[in-house]
Amino acid sequence: MQLVCPAGNLPALIAAVDNGADAVYAGFRDQTNARAFPGLNFSGDDLRRGIAYAHARGRQVYLALNTYPESARMREWEAAVDRAAELGADAIIAAEIGLLDYAARRHPALPRHLSVQGSATTQAALRYYHERFGIARAVLPRVLSIQQVERLCAAAPVPLEVFAFGSLCIMVEGRCQLSSYVTGASPNRHGVCSPARFVRWDEQPDGSRTVRLNGVLMDRYAEGEPAGYPTVCKGRFAVGGEVFHALEEPTSLNTLELLPRLHAAGVAALKIEGRQRGAAYVGSVARVWRQAIDAHLHAPQDWQMRPEWRTALAAHAEGHQTTLGPYHRAWH
Known part of the structure; x- marks a missing residue:
């Protein structure tokens, strides 16, 4: 199994490669990728250096072009495909069928991976993308049980990639409406939920802090209480006389025990x-998963979860708690 790690900047890419990633995925510094935060992602020069660094060590770099352009802006996304090919990327990760079609026609030798944003969860959907656009791999959405993943692996016409660790999303990827409902900026089109220009932090006289998204109160934190980046799905709201995480608690997916x-x-x-996370996160998480994968490949019959792996991953989890998410459920 390949270990595919995130990189929001050049130091994170280097950390991923140095700590055992087989491949790194990154994005350009624009809205063509779904982590378009200010100060994040790659210029052409940085990406060229990153690809050279990875290739010199036998690793790969994938370009995430996984948002949905408006028809009037399609040429920007097509130009991003051209840049990925020119820079020597090993694959693009895309969801929009017009963009996949363009890449297949214009750069047939550049492998195309279907993004999780494509929300392909059935054999029929995967077959369509494979036959129509020649995808070489598909990333499965984080909504399937382990039994469903196993059945798809047995029937899919292309190799499958699954999320192993990191932030969860309660929506079907590619179809989130929560951020656009509050801000008018769709994460599927504009590259980020909770765009920074809509976020406002205020410190109160008692030392507490409030955070608002486009004027809507998302959360209130006591003095010294850890605070995460505000998203609608992970805010605390007053419902029925109680204030709680009404949609989703901050927690991270961790499937290490399912390896x-x-x-x-x-x-x-x-x-x-975690492309929005720093080099320390990338390096630490990559190192744990590299050790776990190698230990399983070396002696699968003796493999077991090590306590130090669990501790290291929990330290990087949202809310310092992890879950198997939809992988583990009674119904499937």
Whole structure:
């Protein structure tokens, strides 16, 4: 199994490669990718250096072009495909069918991975993308149980990649409406939920802090209480006389205990979420997963979860708690 790690900047890319990533995924510094935060992502020069660094060590770099352009702006996304090919990227990760079609026609030798934003969860959907656009891999959305993943691996016409660790999303990827409902800026089109220009932090006289998204109160934190980046799905709201995480608690997906089962199913790649996180996060998480994967490949019959792996990953989890999410559920 490939270990595919995130990089929001050049130091993170280097950290991923140095700590065992087989491939790194990154984005350009614009709205063509779904992590378009200010100060994040790559200029052409940085990406060229990053690709050279990875290739010199036998690793790959994938370009995330996974947002949905408006028809009037399609040429910007097509130009991004051209740049990815020119820079020597090993694959693009895309969801919009017009963009996949353009890439297949204009750069047939550049592998195309179907993004999680494409929300392909059935054999029929995967077959369509494979036959029509020649995708070489598909990233499965984080809504499937482990049993569903196993069945898809057995029937899919292309290798499959699954999310292994990182932030969860309660929406079906590619169809989120929460951020656009509050801000008018769709994460699927504008590249980020909770765009920074809509975020306002205020410190209160008692030392507490409030955070608002386009004027809507998302959360209130006591003095010294850890605070995450505000998103609608992970805010605390007053409902029925109580204030709580009404939609989703801050927590991170962690499937490390499922590693043997994912390998046996034939999963081609394990993906770490977190292009918005720093080099320390990327390096630490990549190192744990590299050790776990190598230990399983070396002696699968003796593999077991090590306490130090669990502790290291929990330190980087949202809310310092982890979950198997939809991978583990009674119904599927």
